[in-house]
Amino acid sequence: MRFKLLRRRLTISAPRMKVRSAMPWPLRCAGAAIVLGFCAAIGLWAFELGKDIAGVDRVAKEELARLREEVAGLRLERDRVQSIVNTSSSALTAERAAQERLAAQVRTLEAQNRALREDLGFFEKLIPASGTEAIAIRGLKAEVLAGTQLKWQVLVIQPVKNAPEFRGKLELSFSGTLDGKPWLMALPGGPQTLQFRQYRRLEGMVDLPPQAVVTNVSTRMVEGSVSRAVENLTL
Known part of the structure; x- marks a missing residue:
């Protein structure tokens, strides 16, 4: 038995043997990393060298610089246009405010003009x-x-100097048609009591019946039982 084992080991039929390095695996990994890094450095150097030879990097830098200049110019143009827009908006706002003030002044002047005309007419009637x-x-x-x-509105006067005090009443009546028929209505509340020396202005509002059409307004000044003045107005 021992002879057979010894012969098997010394002849061709002996089992295969592996020769392994005595270097530890961390050192082997470190060496592989160094080799890979060296290869990567060579590849990057070759890539950069190719860009320099082809002029790609220089053109890209020039294009980037040009684009930056264009962006800066566009920003300046935007700021200028924005300034113009802000100035125009302020001018429009000021002009609109001025127009509103002028319109208010015109309305005030028109109201004053109407008041002056009314006062002029009032004193002319005196x-x-x-x-x-x-x-x-x-x-x-x-x-x-x-x-x-x-x-309605009415002005009563005594157009004489040092006129005595008038004490009387003002009668007011309205006539026309109501539903197509003749219609007459006196001043609600009855005649108005009057007491004045030179002049007196009276006015008021009257609620009319529905479908009433006023065609005439009549007023009369009464002192005691004597009618002193009569005035009619056709509408």
Whole structure:
């Protein structure tokens, strides 16, 4: 048996043998990493050298510089346009405010003009029509508002110097048609009591019946039982 084993080891039929290095595996890994890093460095150097030879890197840098200059120019143009827009907006706002102020002033002047015209008409009515007139009704006005309301105004005067105090009443009546038929209505609340020396202005609002059409307004000044003045207004 021992002879057979010894012969098997010394002849061709002996088992295969492996020769292994005595270097530890960490050293082998470190060596492989060094080799791979060296190869990568060579590859990067070759890539950069190829870019330099082809001029790719130089063109890219020039293009980048040009683009940066264009961006800077566009920013300056944007700032300039924005400044112009802000200035224009401020000018438009100021102009709009000025127009609104002018419009308000125009409305105020128009209102003052109307008031002056009314005052002028009022004082013109104070001028006596004749030297013998003792009391008069002037400026009778009436206007239908919103279809069912009527606004009236009347001025009564004594166009004489040092006129005595007048004590009486003002009667006001409205006539026209209601549903196609003749219609007459006195001032609601009855005649208005008057007491004045030189002049007195009266006005008021009257609610009209539905479907009423006012065609005439009549007013009369009464002192005691004597009618002193009468005025009619046709609408």
